[in-house]
Amino acid sequence: xxxxxxxxxxxxxxxxxxxxxxxxxxxxxxxxxxxxxxxxxxxxxxxxxxxxxxxxxxxxxxxxxxxxxxxxxxxxxxxxxxxxxxxxxxxxxxxxxxxxxxxxxxxxxxxxxxxxxxxxxxxxxxxxxxxxxxxxxxxxxxxxxxxxxxxxxxxxxxxxxxxxxxxxxxxxxxxxxxxxxxxxxxxxxxxxxxxxxxxxxxxxxxxxxxxxxxxxxxxxxxxxxxxxxxxxxxxxxxxxxxxxxxxxxxxxxxxxxxxxxxxxxxxxxxxxxxxxxxxxxxxxxxxxxxxxxxxxxxxxxxxxxxxxxxxxxxxxxxxxxxxxxxxxxxxxxxxxxxxxxxxxxxxxxxxxxxxxxxxxxxxxxxxxxxxxxxxxxxxxxxxxxxxxxxxxxxxxxxxxxxxxxxxxxxxxxxxxxxxxxxx
Numbered sequence: 032x033x034x035x036x037x038x039x040x041x042x043x044x045x046x047x048x049x050x051x052x053x054x055x056x057x058x059x060x061x062x063x064x065x066x067x068x069x070x071x072x073x074x075x076x077x078x079x080x081x082x083x084x085x086x087x088x089x090x091x092x093x094x095x096x097x098x099x100x101x102x103x104x105x106x107x108x109x110x111x112x113x114x115x116x117x118x119x120x121x122x123x124x125x126x127x128x129x130x131x132x133x134x135x136x137x138x139x140x141x142x143x144x145x146x147x148x149x150x151x152x153x154x155x156x157x158x159x160x161x162x163x164x165x166x167x168x169x170x171x172x173x174x175x176x177x178x179x180x181x182x183x184x185x186x187x188x189x190x191x192x193x194x195x196x197x198x199x200x201x202x203x204x205x206x207x208x209x210x211x212x213x214x215x216x217x218x219x220x221x222x223x224x225x226x227x228x229x230x231x232x233x234x235x236x237x238x239x240x241x242x243x244x245x246x247x248x249x250x251x252x253x254x255x256x257x258x259x260x261x262x263x264x265x266x267x268x269x270x271x272x273x274x275x276x277x278x279x280x281x282x283x284x285x286x287x288x289x290x291x292x293x294x295x296x297x298x299x300x301x302x303x304x305x306x307x308x309x310x311x312x313x314x315x316x317x318x319x320x321x322x323x324x325x326x327x328x329x330x331x332x333x334x335x336x337x338x339x340x341x342x343x344x345x346x347x348x349x350x351x352x353x354x355x356x357x358x359x360x361x362x363x364x365x366x367x368x369x370x371x372x373x374x375x376x377x378x379x380x381x382x383x384x385x386x387x388x389x390x391x392x393x394x395x396x397x398x399x400x401x402x403x404x405x406x407x408x409x410x411x412x413x414x415x416x417x418x419x420x421x422x423x424x425x426x427x428x429x430x431x432x433x434x435x436x437x438x439x440x441x442x443x444x445x446x447x448x449x450x451x452x453x454x
Contacts, residue, residue: 165225313375
């Protein structure tokens, strides 16, 4: 989203989050359009000369669909600073869009639903570029219990994770039903994370940034006693307001029991592969490198992704203690190539088989959109393949995935798009 770090150069654009007056055109421009003489997709960003994990990425264009045969088609418009797209597991097919000022709206084929599904603008602080209502997750048994969870910044400098319940009308949530699960002190207004997602294990995962400013001045990323700079994992069904899963790495000692993974700077968006259960994390970098982190299904808790010893796979500050196991990203890109803030996406599992298994992610500032393919059946040196697919021109704040596996993206200006085959 947002710079997901403080970038003064973008402030004027980001604060002008008003709905467009006319419907935008579909995003039709594949990255290869800039290289008309080439019949295949272009290579992604050049590899660094340093010995990092991304040098092992092989660029095999034939593994990816020709982007010219597809477009990001306009699905809905008129949202105010959309930052999350979610589809409840209730069979309704409805699309819920989170607006940063503090509302959740339902998009229908005829436009927006009759009113906000939820309006908590009274308790949400959205004054800062990275503050506001930031994330939404529906309980896996939402059709039965009507429970959903949100992540927002409040007026008291806290990151809040709260539970709500739907009202008697399925198109309206009950704003008075709030139960706060966590309220985490946040020293600065940026790096709030905000993503929520239920894993295949039924537990709620939450991404929180390192608390803001720059360079992680309080060392939250590597401090397992802090909830900041972490992926949290809690059992919302085992206790009130939650219980700690017994296999959380610090459930007994050594850190906060809610912590599942650490060493993150600003995990703005993460998602689980609907087919494999693998966890993909888009972690926003400091000043040079943006990264995609990955944990396979069944991986134990306690993964350390390195911040702030590392930014991406590169040395950043200090020296890791002896024996520290820092996990390199599976993909990264440099700000030198025009990016500034990664927006993590989803592994495609929809109706177009040629896209199956490709993780789609983008950059907020440049609008570039990449595909990342995991092929664990080959040698370790070639198991991750990446390619630049589109230069959308959008400020990509978030991606979404419906229950059929189709993938969507949101532009900060207020439009929602879906990847579709051209006729």
